[in-house]
Amino acid sequence: MKVHNYSKVLGFLLVGSFALPVSAQVEEVGEPALEAEAAVEAEAVAEAEVAEEVAEAEVAEEVAEAEVAEETQTWTTPKRNQVFFRGAYSRLSKNRGTEVFTDTGNGLGAGPANDDQGGFSIAAGLNLALTDPADMKGLVLLGEIFVEYSRFSKKTVLQTTSALLGGTDTSDVHVTELNVTIAPMLRYDGWKVVRPFFIPIGLAFLVNSPPSNDTTYLDVGLHFAGGFDFALIDEISLGVDVRYTYAFDQSNTNNSYLSTGVYASVNF
Numbered sequence: 502m503k504v505h506n507y508s509k510v511l512g513f514l515l516v517g518s519f520a521l522p523v524s525a526q527v528e529e530v531g532e533p534a535l536e537a538e539a540a541v542e543a544e545a546v547a548e549a550e551v552a553e554e555v556a557e558a559e560v561a562e563e564v565a566e567a568e569v570a571e572e573t574q575t576w577t578t579p580k581r582n583q584v585f586f587r588g589a590y591s592r593l594s595k596n597r598g599t600e601v602f603t604d605t606g607n608g609l610g611a612g613p614a615n616d617d618q619g620g621f622s623i624a625a626g627l628n629l630a631l632t633d634p635a636d637m638k639g640l641v642l643l644g645e646i647f648v649e650y651s652r653f654s655k656k657t658v659l660q661t662t663s664a665l666l667g668g669t670d671t672s673d674v675h676v677t678e679l680n681v682t683i684a685p686m687l688r689y690d691g692w693k694v695v696r697p698f699f700i701p702i703g704l705a706f707l708v709n710s711p712p713s714n715d716t717t718y719l720d721v722g723l724h725f726a727g728g729f730d731f732a733l734i735d736e737i738s739l740g741v742d743v744r745y746t747y748a749f750d751q752s753n754t755n756n757s758y759l760s761t762g763v764y765a766s767v768n769f
Contacts, residue, residue: 581690583628583769586624588763615676620651680746739764746759
């Protein structure tokens with residue numbers, strides 16, 4: 502019995518002595534494998550994070566490029582500068598009838614008054630763009646040079662010079678005005694085909710004919726305008742506008758007038 506017990510004890514000792522090195526080896530082999538697996542997983546997570554960051558950066562870059570493109574887009578249709586030719590109906594704020602040089606006969610009670618208020622205007626002008634539409638989200642600042650001839654009345658009346666010399670000669674007297682205006686213009690090109698515009702204020706140099714009763718004919722004033730430009734093609738536009746010139750009446754006669762007209766322009 503004792504021999505049998507000793508053999509059991511010896512067997513346990515042998516098994517234990519063999520198992521301990523084997524488990525230690527398993528632990529030694531298992532730890533590097535776990536560390537390698539963890540490293541692989543960490544690398545995969547890092548790569549996923551980097552890929553996500555790259556995707557977000559690409560999206561942000563695309564959004565930024567779209568915003569820049571929107572802000573800096575070129576407005577090539579139609580072209581911004583213009584040479585235009587205009588016809589209009591014009592009306593003096595007050596007629597010039599019964600003045601010495603407009604209808605001498607009426608002043609002497611010998612003829613009709615040259616007192617029509619409404620007539621026509623012909624004009625030409627130049628609009629030069631000073632800014633790009635992208636600078637102000639489609640709004641363009643232009644400089645305008647505008648020259649307009651208006652005839653408000655025409656009557657056959659006693660000629661003033663003839664009357665002064667005791668004669669009775671008559672002639673057709675045209676009540677006219679020449680307007681040369683320099684003004685800033687604001688125009689919205691964002692709609693491209695339809696371009697509304699207005700002139701907040703401009704400086705007008707005026708010449709009235711015939712001269713006033715003081716024999717003066719030069720005046721200055723302020724010019725206001727607004728309208729729409731319609732681009733048929735890049736190089737051609739048609740437009741409508743309303744213009745008002747307020748004269749300071751330095752020549753002691755009425756020179757203020759309103760005109761409504763249409764124009765055709767060459768764009769460049």
